Amino acid sequence: MKEHINRRDFLKIVGITAATSTAALYGCGLKNGSDSGNRAAGSVPTDKMTYRSFPGLGDDKISILGYGCMRWPTIPSPDGKGDLIDQDAVNELVDYAIAHGINYFDTSPVYVQGWSEKATGIALKRHPRESFYLATKLSNFANYSRENSLAMYRKSFEDMQVEYFDYYLLHAIGGGNGMQTFNERYVDNGMLDFLIKEREAGRIRRLGWSFHGALEVFDQVLAMHDQVHWDFVQIQLNYVDWRHATGNNINAEYLYEELAKRNIPAVIMEPLLGGRLSNVPDHIVTRLKQRRPDSSVASWAFRFAGSQKHVLTVLSGMTYMEHLQDNIRTYSPLVPLTDEETQFLYDTADLMIQYPTIPCNDCKYCMPCPYGIDIPAVLVHYNKCVNEGNVPESRQDENYRKARRAFLVGYDRSVPKLRQANHCIGCNQCSPHCPQSIDIPKELHRIDAFVEQLKQETL
Template sequence: MKQEDKKGLNRRDFLKRLGAGASVLGVGLVGCDSKNNVVTGNQTALPDIPVDKMEYRTNPKTGEKVSLLGYGCMRWPTVGGGGGSGRDQADEIDQEMGNRLIDTAISHGVNYFDTSPAYCKGRSERATGIALKRHPRESFYVATKLSNFSPSTWSRKASLDMYHNSFKELQVDYIDYLLLHGIGMGDDGMEALRGRYIDNGVLDYLLKEREAGRIRNLGFSYHGDIAVFDYLLSKHDEYKWDFVQIQLNYLDWKHAKEINPRNTNAEYLYGELAKRGIPAIIMEPLLGGRLSNLHDHVVARLKQAEPDRSVASWAFRFAGTHPDVLTVLSGMTYMEHLEDNLRTYAPFKPLTDDEMQFLYDTADLMMQYPTIPCNDCKYCMPCPYGLDIPAILLHYNKCVNEGNIPSGRDGDEYRRARRAFLVGYDRSVPRLRQASHCIGCNQCGPHCPQSIDIPAELHRIDAFVEQLKQNV
């Protein structure tokens, strides 16, 4: 790829600006101890990350070399110090830190950046465009989506206005990878597909945009309704999908349907794409972070096998080992996340058959510690009654993973777990935003990409909390 541009930085000056020699990295989060860190591994024992060892996969249509690690731009850091997520973000994006993350990623070979008009409360495309504009256009591939979820945006005009605005926000005159966003999400997958893209002629318009070169690759991201997935693949000869984005990780490979009957095992999704020669782009390799925040027993198992690797690296290696995967997306809010993923993919070491079986066995073990499949995307927010839905579900998951789900009704262990759950609940979720205030209106449910029955889970957690309060 071209290394300099009048409006960009040449590679040598760029590395100097970051203070890089053989490696840019070494700056993690202030106050984070990288030694024996569960998330990032024992980085103090590892060598510097090289700038020329990134794994690439070839796009069969264009011959483009795409980095196996793709940057998901759904959770940019915010000026308040946290990470924005989905469509619910109070703080402004920290543009300077976002620039720094993208600079570091590009300097280490990452060239695929995935965003959406729906991410970071509508701010992600603009922040991503500002950061990428500082680099030569030929040095990166940008992916965005037509995220016309609400029926108010289903009209041809509203949909195309959203599409054209992406060019403005990203400051580009062509989009490398465009996705129909969230296909199959909700209870009315086929109806939504027709309303959002087919009946209004929007898909036909996008196909013509691809012919004209303003879209280089056209695909869709799939969530939930398998009938919609199968239908769109049956139309492959007509639409000629260039790629499809699916959720794939070692837990969802065989257990997605057990976790939620409306989901589809990743083994099937990937297999159907591979049969047709359609490259897969992977989302949720960590299952919303849950595969880096595991039950203590599972963490011990993974760390015993690879003491110096992070727990998360197992999931990223699993996704990348499949040969028809074009890139694996990771929403990297902090530099330590980026550092760890670069260590996994630059260079990349595929899993052996024995290691794959080890992860299949690990997934079976994890099913003994069931958590709610919330990935903290916040698509369910805001709740009209003020509940902090993701915080409620994530607190429950955290307690499962830490062994703080009280069982029995007596004993020191019960009292310890009971206190940990209740005190942690009040600290994590303000009283007025807890599950007890859910009236079951289900305005959240249709927006959940994981098809969680959110009201049912909230009522279950509330009943559990009330039981704990009574068993003093």
């Protein structure tokens, strides 16, 4: 019999503050957003999902579409302080995903301000354990001690209500001080040896790592494969990063090819670059729609990621049902890109990098800000306005008045005034946590100066 926890009961258990940016909901506000190009019509197949398997993964048969649990839907807290995970909505999304062939769920102890594992565990507990593959991570960013790391590991079992993890990752290696940080997090404290023994005992079925950082760390940790045997590696891959390396100055093509050489399956994160490949400039929407009028803009990015033969699954943080349905259509079944379509996307990427967007993926690793700034919301709003042509450069621009108003009004809608960029003092507690290596204070100050300039203009 399935367990059922209603919304009221769950609100007594799970509470978060400032868990989700509202920028994705409001954007610039005064112009039809580019995500209209992401609405694709048609039924949602229940029995046509594409699956992947690899010799080194035994009998595992993984859906090419994986559920990333970093952006679960939220609802306002009754006390008006932040948001709460909407467990009813999470249950509905998980049920729908499983019913339509998705069987891989990826979470972490730090997602959604620390509540993703619990919410994911509640939703999945209502389904047979053998019906899904569960991935989570050792996200010991702040405290590298063995005691803290072991406590985090054990709490994941408790929160997710399981006896084993199918896929377990060393989370976001490559940042900090490179290999020194890697060794402090996983080697010097004995945690890597411990996790290898846990794999031998069956409490971890597959052991791997996710990468955000320096190339030398990627190469050195990958070189440990002969001793450790990495079962899989999670990398950022999309048709822009493939050759242009928007985040860490490493082309996704290099990361993928190095894994392929060793027959290590790749799990893909950020196939949409944090939504930037679904909210593209209007002329890019037109370009993509001319080729496939009935397909969403996002489907191009998902087809690109899934077309790589050594990809095990492509993660998507599907907050809304329409996103989930569209991605299921794309992968039920996957129609791999032709060589001509692949070149078309390379050319599209060349066009897109001409636009000065900030490489923010809305992951919220920079949060919380000690001064209350909603950093992702500020950056996402700026990027959305760039894509929509609502970042006026001079009063000589034909649409200056409209763009100015759209940017300013949309800014106030997307980000509460007390959480806007003008409150940044440059403490830089955020930048070291950014997987994309963004100089966050610099960008916040630049955006704030731009906002002040727009406010002072007299028309």
